[in-house]
Each structure stands twice: as structure tokens, then as C-alpha cells.
Amino acid sequence: MGPAATRPPTEHGTGTGACLFLVVGLPGAGKTTLARRLAEEHRALRLTPDAWMIPLFGDPEAGGKRDVLEGRLIALALEVLRLGTDVVLDFGLWGRDERSALRALAAGQGSGCEVVYLPVSREVHLERIRRRQEQTPQLTFEITEADVDRWRAQLQPPDEAELAGLAVPAPPAGWASWADWAATRWPSCER
Ligand SMILES: Nc1ncnc2c1ncn2[C@@H]1O[C@H](COP(=O)(O)OP(=O)(O)O)[C@@H](O)[C@H]1O
Ligand SMILES: [Mg+2]
Numbered sequence: 062m063g064p065a066a067t068r069p070p071t072e073h074g075t076g077t078g079a080c081l082f083l084v085v086g087l088p089g090a091g092k093t094t095l096a097r098r099l100a101e102e103h104r105a106l107r108l109t110p111d112a113w114m115i116p117l118f119g120d121p122e123a124g125g126k127r128d129v130l131e132g133r134l135i136a137l138a139l140e141v142l143r144l145g146t147d148v149v150l151d152f153g154l155w156g157r158d159e160r161s162a163l164r165a166l167a168a169g170q171g172s173g174c175e176v177v178y179l180p181v182s183r184e185v186h187l188e189r190i191r192r193r194q195e196q197t198p199q200l201t202f203e204i205t206e207a208d209v210d211r212w213r214a215q216l217q218p219p220d221e222a223e224l225a226g227l228a229v230p231a232p233p234a235g236w237a238s239w240a241d242w243a244a245t246r247w248p249s250c251e252r
Contacts, residue, residue, distance in 0.1 A: 076171025077145035080105075081138060083163055085154045085219055086179035087212050088204060089190035095179055096151035105147035108134045111200065121202050132247035135163070139252070142172040155216040157223070158233060159246065165229045165239035175226060178219045183209070 082099050086092045093109055100107035110131055114121050121127060131152060138148040154160050160176055167174035181189065190204050222228075229239070236242045243250050 076173070077143060078173065079142040079145050080147045080173035080175055081142055081163065081167045082147065082149040083154050083160055083174065083176045084149060084151050084179065085160065085176060086181070087153070087155070087186065087209075087216055089186055089193055089209075090179045090181045091189060092151050092153065092179055095177065096149045099149045099177070103147040103149075105149045106138070106141050107149045107151060108138060109151040110134065111151075115200060115202070128247055129249050132244075132250035135166070135243070135247055135250040136252055139166060139170060139172070142167065143170060155212075157217045157219070158242065160219065160223060161229050161232075162239040162243040162246065164223075164226075165232075166243060168229065169240070173226075176219045176223045178224065180218065183213065186213070 080103070082096075082103070082105065084092045084096050084099070086095075093111070096107050096109060099105060110127055111121060113130055113134075114123060114127055117123075118126060134150070134152075138150060141148050150163070152159075154163070164174045164176070186209060187206065190209065193201050194204070232239045232242050240251075
């Protein structure tokens with residue numbers, strides 16, 4: 062697709078036609094590598110929490126600060142989409158609800174959204190983690206084989222409907238909207 066300014070309005074009529082890419086995969090799967098490529102191809106803004114958490118805190122989680130940082134990056138992403146620029150969220154997004162919430166937030170303001178999944182076999186996964194640790198130790202954190210197996214069991218792979226960008230399901234019971242759900246999952250994601 063050409064420059065953002067020449068894009069037609071979306072079917073919602075209010076959007077700029079910009080697209081939010083959700084990169085889904087486990088640590089070491091190759092997300093950041095793919096996110097860089099997508100950012101280049103689409104002239105998109107790439108938002109990679111590890112690139113902030115590790116320099117700031119020397120730790121990818123830092124006692125819940127990652128959730129807050131991700132919340133601020135989501136607010137920023139939505140703002141940039143409204144300006145007409147594509148955004149790549151290099152977040153991992155293992156949970157279906159996380160992806161549904163982000164798809165709903167994008168749709169709610171007339172932006173597009175695309176789920177990009179990066180499955181890897183256990184063997185390739187372990188090899189990529191080993192390589193990354195070797196090549197860029199300053200950009201990563203120590204990962205054990207036990208971590209890998211635990212994470213692989215936790216990830217909820219995107220289903221066909223998500224990959225095809227079909228309608229977002231209703232929020233889980235007890236939540237009035239996906240925006241409410243998102244504000245709890247990512248404190249500070251509200252504008
Ligand atoms: N498609 C690929 N083929 C081979 N190696 C890859 C590929 N994608 C990523 N890698 C390598 O695997 C390692 C992990 O990739 P990275 O993008 O940092 O993963 P993530 O961001 O998911 O943790 C890096 O050393 C990277 O160079
Ligand atoms: Mg990464």
C-alpha cells in the first residue's frame with residue numbers, strides 16, 4: 062500500500078486506513094526480526110517493549126512495570142494510527158483476549174488490524190534463543206529450557222478467525238467493554 066496520506070478512508074468512514082500489526086509469538090521465536098521487516102515494508106512505527114524495559118530496568122518485567130509501559134505504548138500506537146501511520150506492536154500477545162482487546166480498540170477508532178503469528182518448532186525455538194543470547198546479550202535476558210517448555214504450553218495460538226480479521230468476540234463475562242478489559246490488563250493504556 063502507498064503512503065498513508067493517499068489511503069482511502071476505511072469502511073468505518075472515520076479511520077485513516079492505517080493498520081495495527083500484532084506480532085504474536087514466544088520470546089526467541091523471531092518476533093522482533095519480523096517486526097523490523099514489517100516496519101520497513103509498511104513504513105510503520107515499531108514498538109518493542111524489550112527495547113525499553115531492558116535499558117531502563119535491566120529486567121523485562123520489573124515488578125509489573127512492563128504492563129504499564131505496554132499500556133503507554135498502546136495509547137501511543139492508537140494515536141499514531143489516527144495520524145495515518147501503521148504501527149507494529151512487538152509485544153508477544155500470547156492471550157486471545159489480549160489480541161481481541163487490541164483488535165477492538167483499533168476497530169473502535171476506524172483503524173485496521175492484522176494478527177501476524179510466528180509459530181516455531183521447539184527445536185528451532187531453542188536454536189534461535191541460543192543464537193540471540195550469543196549475538197545480542199545486551200538486548201535479551203537469560204532463558205532456560207524449562208522456561209521455553211512452560212511458555213510453549215501457555216501460548217494460545219491465534220485461530221483462523223483472528224488471522225482472517227473476522228469480527229471480534231464479546232468481552233469476557235463481567236466486562237462491559239474491551240476498553241475496560243484493556244485498562245485492567247494494561248494500566249495506563251487509556252488516553
Ligand atoms: N526467520 C528467521 N530465520 C532464522 N533466524 C531467525 C529468524 N528470525 C529470527 N531469527 C533469529 O532468532 C533469534 C531470535 O529472534 P528475535 O527476532 O530476537 O526473536 P523475539 O523478538 O521473538 O524474541 C535472533 O538471533 C534472530 O536473528
Ligand atoms: Mg524481541
